[in-house]
Amino acid sequence: MALSGIEIYKLLPKTNCKDCGFPTCMAFALKLATKQVELAACPHVSEEAQEELAASAEPPVRLIKVKSNGHEVQVGNEVVLYRHEKTFYNKPGIFFRIRDDEEEAAIKAKAKQIDEYQVNYVGIDLIVDGFAVEAVSGDGKTFSSAISAVRAVSQRPLILISGDPATMAEGLKVINGEAPLVYAADESNWEEMTDLALQHKASLVVKSATLESLSDLTPKIKEKGLADLVLDPGGRNFNNSLVQNTIIRRLALTKNFRPLGFPIIAFPGNMEDPTLEVPMAAQAIAKYAGFIVMDTFSPETIYPLLVLRENIFTDPQKPIQVQPGLYEINEPKPEDPVLVTTNFSITYFSVANEVEGSGLPAWLLVADAEGMSVLTAWAAGNFDSEQIAKDVKRFKVADKVDNKRIVIPGAIAVISGELEEELPDWEIKVGPREAVDIPSFLKQAL
């Protein structure tokens, strides 16, 4: 939250001594507001003022990077409470917990399965970000072995979980050179944990019983020189984590409250009812979590969560679009059908995937509907008979096909008459309303 010239002026000595090289403190303040000069140019600014000015230049929610060989997870740097105000910038990292007291073979199998998991959604490959290895055993050697086992099959970034500095130290040795996330420092061990994090260039989770005590602890750690912090406010239920996360985000954004200006870590796996782990993760995604540690992995439950994460973190100003044009699916020939749809990614992929999956060849005319879905674009006047006719001509569809027949989405059946007038040489056919019915339509109706 950058300060204005006036706000900066209020923090300066207001003596107009000219030592900074400017005629007045106000002049200096204005220059500082536009970053044309350094605060250090003023020899008389108070320590308090210095701190406040430094704090205002920081992002309200610190950017945290967790790295390993060839991988990086970046969270934080958020500036709004509601995505529609601007956007949410950095997707929360999704990590799976591995308990060190499991058999090595089991650890390797689980980690390999999760590491390799990759699901396609509208042309994007969605993956899980990394692992959280927990020293359930309480033993440094066992902890280290578990970490090595994970590393044998995956290079994804790690969160290391142990409340005992000695155990944590052993674990950190195994991945020396990486920049993991250490969980966690609390009132009993923060000095040692901070030293370890500094030594290993790790970020550090800070946990405490209340938001108040948490905000007392983080400044102490910052004073030791570690600013890469993550918060665990302890909420393990829908009600308390929602309120805590909202309060933390509000404090960071509206009060520039530095002690809680850090990403939050969530543990949906701690729910008593295992069927609530996934809904809890969904809440965490929408409501301000930066790191989400899951316990149960299955493709059928992680796929929806990864999609939700993409959806919530899509920039509302930039709906995902594909290039308008005439696409070929399954190597169509001139006698094969032409379907038309819009260039909104979800629409395009829904339709293209169905055609592809049917195995039948078709030409897919993707009209320029400004990235809107069929009904939205039609309602906005971006996908009407005029627009479709224009794109039929623009992309020279008539040159590619013998059979001048075009299939329009069932949802806009109403335009078929108008489209016939715009394209008098063409036969207009009305296709299904839902993409999932395209394969049977291609087989039966054409």
Added chain:
Amino acid sequence: MPIEFPKDTWSGAVQEVTIGATADEGGTRTSTVTVGGEKTLPFMHFEAKTPHRPVIALEIKDHRPEDWSPLLHDTWGEVMDDPGKWAKAAEEAGADLILLTLSLNDKDGNPNTPEAVVAATKAALEGTGLPLMVFGPGQAEMDNELLVPVADASQGERVVLGICEDKNYRTIAAAAMANDHLVNARAPMDVNLSKQLNILIKDSGLPSERVLMDPTTGALGYGIEYGYSVMERLRLAALRGDAMTQSPMVVVVGHETWKTKEAKVGQDVPVTWGEWLERSITWETVTAVTLIEAGADIVVLRHPESLKRVRAVIDNLVEEPEIA
């Protein structure tokens, strides 16, 4: 050092709306449902109590819907052939209220008739004591043709008629006014179009305690974030005092999520999609929970297992923990 929690204070509140009428009130329902009344953003207990928790409706149809996912046929089975039995089963599955959606065609494949849909509505009202919502097939002219007789036949039961949209609001609102019902007003994911529709309905004479807002629901992966953000904006506007956005919100999660490929198709799909039933229930549950966070007051589902999970989430959300 004590911290001051930043509390929002709002000048407006969400309208309270009651669906269903008991014998005392001129109907035959054994329970009613009241939603809305929120004075702050969803579940911010430290600012204001949640006056009415979000409620869950189960959707049934006037006859067996051939186009529904096979998994829904598996779970509901025989009762799908009889709206009275289906309504009863839905009540037993834990619904707070029932949505009866009318089909375009009757069970023989001919265009649906007022007689058939009135019979289905009466059967549903017999089969369950829960409050009822009745939505048309979703084509403006058919909706009018079918909903007006339904409204007449169910007079006194304080039924929600839907969908009321810009093309047909006059007819549906009139039917609601004549028979003491409510309407579900649907606008296509646009704050201004929602406001506009609410103004038109209000001007036609229907009082605000009989209007629900339906911002149009997008399923997870198929537009959820558009609806989500429109809902956040509508709720914020309501709390800031804009009377035209103060209706409680309805989301038809079951309808949207169960038509996705993820829910309809179990074969020849990517192996990374995992197991079909759990995937489908998760798709419905995650969509529902996300929209509840955005202020959904009535969530319409199709699968009883999703209802169980969403109910557990709501139970948890409305508890008031101590936050320090």
